Amino acid sequence: MADMTVAYSPSHGLGEEQSIWFKLTPLLNQENPMQVLMALSDKYNGVIPINLKNQRIVLLSEPAHAERVLVSNADNYTKYFDGLRPIFGNSMITIDGALWQKIRTPQQAAFHPNMFEEYFPYLMSAIDSKMARWAKFASTGETIEMVEETWTLAAEMVCKALFDREMPFNPHFVFQQVKTYTDVMNHKSIRLKNQRGELVEMTGEDTAKAMEVWHSIPDTVMGANILEHREKTLLKMLEAAEADQNFPEFDHRQVIDEMKQYLWAGTETTALTLAWSLYLLSQHPEAMERIRAEARTVCGDADPEWNQVQQLAYTRMVIQETMRLFPPIWALIRIAAGDDDIQGHKVKAGDKVVILSYIAHHSPKYWDDPEKFDPERFAPERAKKRVKYSYLPFAAGKRACIGGALSQIENTLALVQLLRRFTPEYTGPVPAKIHATVTLCPKGGLPFRIRALS
Numbered sequence: 001m002a003d004m005t006v007a008y009s010p011s012h013g014l015g016e017e018q019s020i021w022f023k024l025t026p027l028l029n030q031e032n033p034m035q036v037l038m039a040l041s042d043k044y045n046g047v048i049p050i051n052l053k054n055q056r057i058v059l060l061s062e063p064a065h066a067e068r069v070l071v072s073n074a075d076n077y078t079k080y081f082d083g084l085r086p087i088f089g090n091s092m093i094t095i096d097g098a099l100w101q102k103i104r105t106p107q108q109a110a111f112h113p114n115m116f117e118e119y120f121p122y123l124m125s126a127i128d129s130k131m132a133r134w135a136k137f138a139s140t141g142e143t144i145e146m147v148e149e150t151w152t153l154a155a156e157m158v159c160k161a162l163f164d165r166e167m168p169f170n171p172h173f174v175f176q177q178v179k180t181y182t183d184v185m186n187h188k189s190i191r192l193k194n195q196r197g198e199l200v201e202m203t204g205e206d207t208a209k210a211m212e213v214w215h216s217i218p219d220t221v222m223g224a225n226i227l228e229h230r231e232k233t234l235l236k237m238l239e240a241a242e243a244d245q246n247f248p249e250f251d252h253r254q255v256i257d258e259m260k261q262y263l264w265a266g267t268e269t270t271a272l273t274l275a276w277s278l279y280l281l282s283q284h285p286e287a288m289e290r291i292r293a294e295a296r297t298v299c300g301d302a303d304p305e306w307n308q309v310q311q312l313a314y315t316r317m318v319i320q321e322t323m324r325l326f327p328p329i330w331a332l333i334r335i336a337a338g339d340d341d342i343q344g345h346k347v348k349a350g351d352k353v354v355i356l357s358y359i360a361h362h363s364p365k366y367w368d369d370p371e372k373f374d375p376e377r378f379a380p381e382r383a384k385k386r387v388k389y390s391y392l393p394f395a396a397g398k399r400a401c402i403g404g405a406l407s408q409i410e411n412t413l414a415l416v417q418l419l420r421r422f423t424p425e426y427t428g429p430v431p432a433k434i435h436a437t438v439t440l441c442p443k444g445g446l447p448f449r450i451r452a453l454s
């Protein structure tokens, strides 16, 4: 049975002076953090070196930099997860080298496109629950927080489709706990409190409690109602790896950590994409109408069938354009194992390297009128002309996202179904501001009211 103790020190890495997130705080804690980074990147030709005491960090924003670090010399760069271990444990997203390959291999099949048809009814069922909830919001007219809404949806999709379970926890509560860690702006205030001897607030009980809750979720999911006893699910693959006598590294702790990874990496990113896309669509009603028209042409009045999903091309382009403007993972961090030369910039072993996807996505060198919402950029003919590695929502190379294709199906179905029944009306300030945590979040959330279509 599972070991229920929290193996990590509750404040492990949180707010550590050495944490790169802590070091970036002054840059990010701005009214418009991405604008600041873009201006710096412009000034220094895409390479921003930051030297702090004995540490060297370099922020890079050119596609050629991404190619070097993520693809052609990827073996020279290891993952950086300081301060976030309590969220991810030692799951594959954090591991490097031969062990990473070994851990990833038994899970790969769950993300092969030929599995998506099996997931389809469970994705639709999660969307149905969301629609029932929104029908209530439409009748009360209350204001809702969109990221919370889409995060619940994404978590339910992962539980149902990949784990064959009902979602047995309250995601609003659980994800709030996780945010203690991934909201890196907190790290500074936690550290300052530490320095002032005011340990009580976060580094003591609350953080420990937050992580205890988080750590208990995988077992809660495993113990929840099994939906259909399907044979080919991600959870079954994890359990088979655990049972494999020849694979001692894949123990129960590994299963728990992998599940935690999916419940975060596979949910917040997808949820932010959907929430930002609804924000953009609320500012571009013509695009919202086009999604509805596409759905009518492809599916008539009926729910989409699995074999129609590929035909929802405009909807998919809206999602791709959303991830360009608001990449959920806006920075990819690595540590150099050995010296390197990245387009003339010398990197030494031990240096931290940060690929700023956000900047590549907003560069006028690679995109016409980059701040404009223009889903048609992703039409096949125009997409062909794109400079390679100028678009990195899922990173690139062998450590690219395992769930990217699945997330696009999830969000395509969600947009089509939700917009055919509702008009979500954004009620916050325009433009919405960014709050740079490990993910690219809206500052203060994205408030909406839901209107039902007659």
Ligand code: HEM
Residues within 6 Å of the ligand: 092, 093, 094, 104, 158, 261, 262, 265, 266, 267, 269, 270, 273, 323, 327, 328, 329, 332, 333, 392, 393, 394, 395, 398, 399, 400, 401, 402, 403, 404, 406, 407
């Ligand atoms: C819009 C949705 C998503 C975005 C933008 C996204 C983005 C990313 C990015 C940028 C990485 C690489 C991180 C790095 O190199 O440091 C990554 C890795 C990963 N993602 Fe996603 N992701 C999304 C959805 C998903 C989904 C739906 C799942 C699974 C259910 C998932 C599971 C993972 C895993 C397991 C890794 C680590 C892969 C490895 O290291 O081998 N992601 N994701």
